[in-house]
Amino acid sequence: xxxxxxxxxRPHRPHRAHGRxxxxxxxxxxxxxxxxxxxxxxxPEKRKSxxxxxxxSPRDTPERRxxxxxxxxxxxxxxxxxxxxxxxxxxxxxxxxxxxxRSSDPLSFDSxxxxxxxxxxxxHQPQEKERLLEPREKDRSYVRQKEKVVSGRVLKDRGKHxxxxxxxxxxxxxxxxxLAEEGKAHRREAYIDEDSGKKxxxxxxxISAVVVVxxxxxxxxxxxxxxxxxxxxxxxxxxxxxxxxxxxxxxxSENDIPAxxxxxxxxxxxxxxxTDFNVTYTNATVGGLSVMGLNTAWDDKAxxxxxxxxxxxxxxxxxMPMRGVNLGGWxxxxxxxxxxxxxxxxxxxxxxxxxxxxxxxxxxKAAKTLEKHYSQFIKEEDFKAIQDAGFDHVRIPYSYWAVxxxxxxxxxxxxxxxxxxxxxxxxxxxxxxxxxxxxxxxxSQNGWxxxxxxxxxxxxxxxxxxxxxxxxxxxxxxxxxxxxxxxxKNVITIYGLANEPKMIKLKTSDVVAWEAKAIxxxxxxxMQQYVAIGDGFLGLTKWNGLLSxxxxxxxxxxxxxxxxxxxxxxxxxKKIQYACQGWTEQMKQSVDVSTGFGPTICGEWSQADTxxxxxxxxxxxxxxxxxxxxxxDPTTSVxxxxxxxxxxxxxxxxANADPSTYSDDYKQWLMMYAEAQMVSFEQGWGWFYWTxxxxxxxxxxxxx
Numbered sequence: 001x002x003x004x005x006x007x008x009x010r011p012h013r014p015h016r017a018h019g020r021x022x023x024x025x026x027x028x029x030x031x032x033x034x035x036x037x038x039x040x041x042x043x044p045e046k047r048k049s050x051x052x053x054x055x056x057s058p059r060d061t062p063e064r065r066x067x068x069x070x071x072x073x074x075x076x077x078x079x080x081x082x083x084x085x086x087x088x089x090x091x092x093x094x095x096x097x098x099x100x101x102r103s104s105d106p107l108s109f110d111s112x113x114x115x116x117x118x119x120x121x122x123x124h125q126p127q128e129k130e131r132l133l134e135p136r137e138k139d140r141s142y143v144r145q146k147e148k149v150v151s152g153r154v155l156k157d158r159g160k161h162x163x164x165x166x167x168x169x170x171x172x173x174x175x176x177x178x179l180a181e182e183g184k185a186h187r188r189e190a191y192i193d194e195d196s197g198k199k200x201x202x203x204x205x206x207i208s209a210v211v212v213v214x215x216x217x218x219x220x221x222x223x224x225x226x227x228x229x230x231x232x233x234x235x236x237x238x239x240x241x242x243x244x245x246x247x248x249x250x251x252x253s254e255n256d257i258p259a260x261x262x263x264x265x266x267x268x269x270x271x272x273x274x275t276d277f278n279v280t281y282t283n284a285t286v287g288g289l290s291v292m293g294l295n296t297a298w299d300d301k302a303x304x305x306x307x308x309x310x311x312x313x314x315x316x317x318x319x320m321p322m323r324g325v326n327l328g329g330w331x332x333x334x335x336x337x338x339x340x341x342x343x344x345x346x347x348x349x350x351x352x353x354x355x356x357x358x359x360x361x362x363x364x365k366a367a368k369t370l371e372k373h374y375s376q377f378i379k380e381e382d383f384k385a386i387q388d389a390g391f392d393h394v395r396i397p398y399s400y401w402a403v404x405x406x407x408x409x410x411x412x413x414x415x416x417x418x419x420x421x422x423x424x425x426x427x428x429x430x431x432x433x434x435x436x437x438x439x440x441x442x443x444s445q446n447g448w449x450x451x452x453x454x455x456x457x458x459x460x461x462x463x464x465x466x467x468x469x470x471x472x473x474x475x476x477x478x479x480x481x482x483x484x485x486x487x488x489k490n491v492i493t494i495y496g497l498a499n500e501p502k503m504i505k506l507k508t509s510d511v512v513a514w515e516a517k518a519i520x521x522x523x524x525x526x527m528q529q530y531v532a533i534g535d536g537f538l539g540l541t542k543w544n545g546l547l548s549x550x551x552x553x554x555x556x557x558x559x560x561x562x563x564x565x566x567x568x569x570x571x572x573x574k575k576i577q578y579a580c581q582g583w584t585e586q587m588k589q590s591v592d593v594s595t596g597f598g599p600t601i602c603g604e605w606s607q608a609d610t611x612x613x614x615x616x617x618x619x620x621x622x623x624x625x626x627x628x629x630x631x632x633d634p635t636t637s638v639x640x641x642x643x644x645x646x647x648x649x650x651x652x653x654x655a656n657a658d659p660s661t662y663s664d665d666y667k668q669w670l671m672m673y674a675e676a677q678m679v680s681f682e683q684g685w686g687w688f689y690w691t692x693x694x695x696x697x698x699x700x701x702x703x704x
Contacts, residue, residue: 244273244275245275246271246274248274248275248277249268251279252279252280252281256280256281261283265414265418266281266292268293271418272371276380276422276425277418278293278294278296286481287477287525288481289403289478289482290414290417293422298428298487300428300490300491302428302429302431303431304387304391304432304433305390305392307392308392311433311490311491312490315493317493317530317599321682321685321687322392322393322601323392323678323687324391324392324395324435324686324687324689325386325389325391325394325395325691325702326394326437326603326688326689326690326692327382327394327395327396327397327691328691328694329691329693329694330373331374331397331402331419331439332397332399332439332440332450332452333357333370333450334449335618335619336613336615336616336694336697336700337691337694337697337700338373338377338694338695341357342357347620351619352449353449353450353452353454353619354411354453355410355411355453355454359410363410363412367412367415370412370415374415374419375419378692382693382703383426383427383429383430384430386432387430392431393433393434393435394432395434395435396423396424396434396436397437397439397450397499398436398439399411399416399438399439399440399452400438400440400442401414401416401452402417402420403475403478404478406442428491433491434491434492434494435496435688436479436494436495436496437496437532438475438476438479438498439451440452440499441468441472441475442467442468442475443458443461443464443465443468443469443471444457444458445460445499446499446505447502449618451499451500457502457505457506459506460506460507460510460511460514461505472514472518473517476497476521477525480521480522480525480527481526483495484526489528489529493530494529494531494532494554495522495527495529495531496531496533497515497518497531498533498534501534503538504536504538508536508538508542511536512546516547516550519531519550528552530553530554530599531553531554532553532554532556532603533555534557535558540586540587540597540600541589541595541596543590543596544593544594544595544596546597547597553599554599554600554685555596555597555599557586557601557603558602558604558605558690559583559602560604560605560606561575561578562608562624563624565624565638565642568624568625568643569642570644572644575673576673579673579677579680580679583680583681587602587684590684591683591684599685600685601684601685601686601687602677602681602684602686602687603687604688604690605677605687606689606700607670607673607674607699607700608699608700609670610643610652611624611625612652613656613696613700614696616697624642625642625643625652625655626641626651627639655699658698689702
């Protein structure tokens with residue numbers, strides 16, 4: 001802490017101990033010592049009774065007092081001057097700010113902690129002693145007193161002016177200025193009314209104490225709440241936005257949440273995001289699925305664009321093509337869409353899908369990590385942008401753990417359910433019709449990472465194949481009961497049973513029989529929307545005659561060239577030719593019930609020219625393009641580069657380059673390739689691009 005001002009940097013004001021001989025001081029004081037100026041506590045009689053030779057200590061003679069006082073001041077003045085550096089003595093004295101000039105920002109927890117530490121340290125330091133006026137010198141209404149002004153510190157022991165002895169009082173300490181670095185405090189002299197100064201000082205102390213208490217009351221709960229909300233990061237994911245404000249929680253009380261529901265998915269005070277949710281507690285369910293978060297009113301008058309009818313009008317399926325987009329990687333993780341979830345792990349750790357990721361994170365951290373992803377990856381503005389891009393449908397992939405989980409499942413249960421419901425409401429708001437896609441079924445229907453667990457197909461196959469098939473039917477019982485509510489009849493127009501069942505691995509008859517049971521459940525529960533089934537990679541012509549007689553069923557095919565060894569090496573010209581001729585012919589045959597299934601859509605397609613995108617072929621695997629895909633299966637392994645002939649080096653560097661570096665010719669080709677596919681798929685009932693957004697896969701992201 002800084003010492004007193006040196007004489008070079010302030011107007012000269014002689015100290016009380018300097019300027020006149022001490023005898024002259026005493027003479028002037030005695031001349032001023034009249035009854036009119038004395039206080040009742042310091043009358044001449046009382047002073048004479050105290051100040052007698054009999055009561056005075058033998059050591060306390062006037063001569064000793066004079067010599068001791070002079071010596072103390074000289075030693076103190078010399079030591080303080082020596083403590084300052086020459087630079088310090090030349091430095092202009094610091095400015096003391098008034099309270100109106102200070103920042104009104106609340107102290108942070110770190111600042112409060114440092115402040116407490118300083119107070120504790122100072123409370124144990126010996127008080128600095130100075131010679132104060134003799135009692136006889138207090139006969140003026142206003143006296144000049146030395147005050148200590150501490151900049152950036154709060155001193156606990158400043159409140160009372162205790163009497164140390166008959167001749168000495170403690171020095172006062174006054175708070176002044178905002179928090180400052182150590183060494184930038186300073187002293188000053190001032191005139192203070194003795195009585196009013198005491199009152200003001202006590203009042204300032206009380207006000208300061210009240211302010212600190214209020215700050216603690218406000219900041220500590222906020223800090224605890226923020227810690228609870230933000231304590232579960234890790235695992236990656238796209239969450240570059242600010243945390244939600246959750247301002248609607250102010251309208252409800254935590255006391256409204258029953259004890260049994262606290263810290264469950266029904267407790268909105270545990271939700272990461274409450275934006276546009278109804279946070280009034282309810283335990284109501286439909287089909288065993290919670291309605292918590294839904295608002296009671298809805299409006300189906302919105303229209304996606306002028307080319308399609310509003311939601312409350314009939315969409316002419318079969319004659320009016322669907323033009324939609326997928327929300328891939330949102331409610332069902334897919335590594336190539338959100339690689340940040342997986343890139344922080346070593347290959348030896350085996351974190352390759354949502355199953356291994358959630359198992360590694362553990363229940364609590366997985367819940368916090370994934371809910372933040374659900375909140376941030378797709379927001380309301382995405383649905384508005386989808387509408388602005390000219391789409392009229394949205395396909396929403398989701399997983400069975402939005403409904404329930406089973407023993408041994410590490411998945412995060414039920415949290416994605418309310419984000420699915422909110423996503424549907426955003427679609428309603430912008431006039432977008434919804435294609436619900438159950439993307440992951442118990443046991444995994446295809447063994448790919450986007451089914452939740454990479455590896456074996458445990459659905460309709462293996463030891464628990466039948467059990468998982470029945471579990472899947474039970475899930476559809478709940479889902480179809482819930483979505484049969486009147487509020488969904490206009491906004492949900494397609495209901496998907498199972499994404500990409502691997503029918504090249506499963507028996508076709510088993511899959512078709514299961515689909516027939518599921519369709520029957522959906523219809524009995526009151527859903528009249530179209531039901532979508534996957535083509536299972538059998539080839540469209542093989543579906544002719546299957547499920548004949550079942551009404552309002554749509555066959556969903558996914559068309560890519562980059563996953564087939566005999567197509568990824570097509571030249572640019574041949575890829576466009578195949579889209580215009582090959583896929584067009586297939587769609588025409590499929591929608592004709594005499595040659596194909598009937599109603600057919602392309603539920604997934606993209607502009608991707610290669611399979612070079614990171615993690616597209618599984619986490620920590622290579623590509624067909626570069627010949628670095630040894631799967632262990634001779635039918636799928638690619639150990640030699642598979643790119644177009646005469647194209648030079650088969651490198652992924654250009655394919656994974658920033659789109660801003662694409663040549664104009666390449667950009668033109670990408671546009672032609674996309675348009676060729678759209679024209680082809682509109683020979684059927686329409687299409688859904690895969691996907692709306694991705695972290696680092698520009699040829700897969702429509703948003704980019």
